Each structure stands twice: as C-alpha cells, then as structure tokens.
Amino acid sequence: MLNYQMLIGGQWCEAMSAERIESIDPYSTKPWSTIPRGGAEDAKAAIDAAHAAFKDGPWSQMNPTVRGALIRKLADLIVRDADKLAGIEVQDNGKLLVEMTAQLRYVPQWYYYYAGLADKVEGHVLPIDRPGMMSYVRYEPVGVVVGITPWNSPLMLTACKLAPALAAGCTVVLKPSEHTSASTLEFVKLFEEAGFPPGVVNVVTGYGSELGEALVGDRRVRKIAFTGGEQGGRQVAMRAAQDFKHVTLELGGKSPNIVFDDADLDNAVKGAISGIFAATGQTCIAGSRLLVQDSIYDSFLARVVDFARQARIGDPRDPDTQVGPMTTTVQLEKVLEYIGIAQSEGARCVLGGKRLGEDNWFIEPTIFADVTNDMRIAQEEVFGPVLSVIRFKDEDDAIRIANDSLYGLACGIWTQSMNRAFKVAHAIEAGTVWVNTYRVASVMAPFGGFKQSGLGRENGIEAIYNYLETKTVWINYENDVPNPFVMRI
Ligand code: NAD
Secondary structure, eight states: OEEOOEEETTEEEOOTTOOEEEEEETTTTEEEEEEEOOOHHHHHHHHHHHHHHHHTSSTTTSOHHHHHHHHHHHHHHHHHHHHHHHHHHHHHHOOOHHHHHHHHHHTHHHHHHHHHHTTOOOOEEOOOSSTTEEEEEEEEEOOEEEEEOOSSSHHHHHHHHHHHHHHHTOEEEEEOOTTSOHHHHHHTHHHHHHTOOTTSEEEOOSOIIIIIHHHHHOTTEEEEEEESOHHHHHHHHHHHHTTTOEEEEEOOOOOEEEEOTTSOHHHHHHHHHHHHTGGGGOSTTOOOEEEEEGGGHHHHHHHHHHHHHTOOBSOTTSTTOOBOOOSSHHHHHHHHHHHHHHHHTTOEEEEOOSBSOSSSOOBOOEEEEEEOTTSHHHHSOOOSSEEEEEEEOSHHHHHHHHHSSSEESEEEEEOSOHHHHHHHHHHSOSSEEEESOOSOOOTTSOBOOEETTEESOBSSGGGGGGGEEEEEEEEEOSOOOOOTTSOOO
8 A cells, every 4th residue: 555645845745634535546446645635724734835835945046048958858747757757647546657658758748839839928008198108018927826627637637737837837736536636646746857946836735625725714825726526626716716816717518419310420420429438538628528419320320229238338447448447436326327317317228337247437428318318417527438329400500509518528529521511510519529530638728618617727828828817018218207196108
C-alpha cells in the first residue's frame, strides 16, 4: 500500500488532521494507496505558500522566456514519465490503459504549447482620442489560481489549467479528485526536478465539501478553474461570486450525436460507439443521445447494437479490452438507477441493462431505443455506458431535439452533404461540433460549454487570458492638468 503526501511550499506533508482517504482500484475493487484528507487548515497553508510565491517569489517577475524554458523542461520530464503516470491513472480510475497512455503521451503538448506563449503575450498602444495622452494596455498575471479536477482524466484536465496559468506567471494550488489524486501527487515531483521555485505549484488532497470549498472561499485566490459536475460547479460559482473571483467552469453534458440518412453509415456506427462506450461512457463529451433519421432508424439501430454486443469487457490493462469498469461505487449505483428510470419511463432496452456480477464494478454496454427527448434518460447526465436512441424526421427536427437540452457541451453530425454539415453545425448550441468524427481534442482547440455545460473556454491561445488581468496605463505628456473638477472625456 502506497501512502502519498501533499506538496505545500516545496515540502511534502500530511494533512493537519493526519487522516487519510483510501484510493481504490476499480478493477480489483481493492484499496491500493492512501492520500491525506486535507481540510480548511491545509487549504490555508497551501494558499499561504502560493500567495507568498506569487508576491515575494521570483515566478511572476521572472523573464518570461526563462519561465517558458522551465515549463518546457517540465514537459520533457512528462514525456519521460508518461507511461508510468498513465499506469497510476488506470490504477485509480479504471479507464483503459491504451487510452490513458495516449492521453499522457499527449499531455506534454499543453506545456510545450503554453511555454511557447509565455513570452508572446504582447500589450499594445492605443490610438487614444485624448490629446496629450499616451495610453497602453499590458497584461499581468491574476495571482493565485486554484485548479479543481475530476476523476476521469486527471492529468489532462490539470494540464488545461496549469500550463496556461504557469505561462501567465500565476502560482497554483491543485485539488485533484478524492478518487484519483495519486497521479497528480506523483506528477508534481517533476517540478522540483525541473527546477521550479517552491510554492509555485502546490497540491492538497481531500473532499470537495471540506477542502475544495475552503480553497474556493479564500479571498487571496483570484481565479478558479473547475472541471466537474453541475452541482459542484454551481457551488463553486456561487462561492466565488462573493469576492468576484474569475471562474472557468467545465461541466457535464448530454451531447447529441446526429446521424442523417445520407451519412457514411460504416463510419457513423463507429462514431456512435466511440461516443458512448469509449471510456465506459465516463466522459463529459459522451454522445449519450444518438439521434437517428426515421428512414434508417431500425437498420442503423440494429448495426449499433450488433457492434456494441461484441465489445470486450474486462481488465483495463489488457490491450484487447474495450470497455472497463465504472470508476466508483457511487457511479455504479447512479448508472443502475438511471437504467431503472429509463425502463420505468417506457424506453425499450435492446442491449445490456445489467451489472455483470456482484464482485466487480462492470455494467454491460446498454442501449435504449424508442427514447423520446422529454424522458429523464434523454435529459440528465448518466456518465456511464448507456445510450439513448431517439428518432427524428428532418434537419429542423434534429436541430430542435439536439438543442432541447439544459446542456451544450458537444455534438456529432454524420452526413455527406456539405451544405447540411455547415447549416446544422452553426445551428447547434454547443461549444464543440464534430462533423463525421467524434471525441477529438487538441490543446489548440478552444473547449467548453454553452448553457449549463459551463462558463468560459480552456485550450487555444485565448485560454492564457483566463490567467491575466488587463491593465490600462495613461501617461500625460502635456504637463498641463486642465479643470480638475471635470472628468476628461
Ligand atoms: P464532481 O463535481 O463531483 O467533482 C469534481 C471535483 O470538484 C473534485 O475534485 C471534487 O472534490 C471537487 N468538488 C466537488 N464539490 C465541490 C465544491 N462544492 N467546492 C469545491 N470543490 C468541489 O465531479 P466528478 O464526479 O469528479 O466528475 C464527473 C463530472 O465531471 C461529470 O459531470 C462530467 O461531465 C464532468 N466533467 C466535465 C469535463 C469538461 O471538460 N466539461 C471533463 C470531465 C468531466
């Protein structure tokens, strides 16, 4: 059993309470390590360290080219350790080793990308309309950032926050999910090796209700980057509003994956499967509503069922496994409850619908046909391998059903008509739209949600401005201060 410690101000430490939380391997369902159960006092200590490193330390004042070089060095170390870190993530969240390895091998790109931006944030001189004045805009780091992450892709979702925050000159306190903190604690060892000053990056571990809320409530924190569920996101936003912190929220979804009758159906079947059964459906961008055009509904449904029936369920470390376990017992119970809800609502279960045995956390790939969009199974995020298949008549009907959701994170469109692809892509209320593909992501592509899927965007050049304040400087070069009782406009 491994016992991890937290990192505060460059020191490895226990929680003040000395209590620990067990991390459970979702495949064996046995504990394999423990993490400290941090609380309010630990939150304060971590923010003390990040605040001191921001105010007094060299980081925020460092030549940005040097800062970029350090971030690049960190990225090189992640390249070296990617496979090891991926193995730890699988141990904690039970996702497929092939997927987590691919993720971890790509994670360094976040640090390379934003390292390159560190010395390219340019202010500008304004063509100002006040005579005798020179006016310019500069960008300054916001200060202490708190990054809160969920259990499904710990280090990738950390990278979306940490890489731009560091490049901007901020200092950071990370709070990974209480279910999957090990990879983050292992990863931050690399900061010391890369030569970062202490206190620039700190990690505290514990529950959202104890530790997370204390971090969010601290007045010295100026920016919160949160990825997680809608309920946690709402609490974070409300608490952060008390002292007007900047907030980015990446929340849940109920994304439509729309198959038109003119689609390449071989590809569309694979798109439907990857939308919902990849990552055992435990992904915010799951294409959990499959919208299929009337004329091909029955035949397409049969093909998807046939494909899903052959999915190999098992050990996530086995390269042949396609569907792994649920990550937590809470998720397991929640998904089983939604399967019951779908049945009671009159949806027709055409595949799966059951837990596989009592000693493990597997749920069969499950498909419900004859779902209507007003059912709870079509409106609420399940976060598991449960697909709702909904019928539509034409383009307008598909757009109406797709947009009839509280969420707006992502959407897939399968068609061979270019006109239709553009028209539907522009009409959909979602932060990401994929045409003839699904579940593609890049550090270069802004990502986030419309409506209750979130607030703000991560990734791409614009994300670095999430961690910068805009300052306007006015210089009077006329020397003459006119009527002091009247504003100069
Ligand atoms: P969660 O909201 O339960 O927890 C996420 C993190 O927030 C954890 O670290 C948790 O401890 C913390 N937290 C919870 N309540 C908090 C509070 N009141 N104050 C401060 N911190 C708090 O989510 P989860 O179950 O870990 O993850 C699943 C959810 O994450 C799903 O809804 C999924 O859609 C969403 N998600 C979104 C994205 C995205 O990019 N949009 C990506 C992955 C997951």
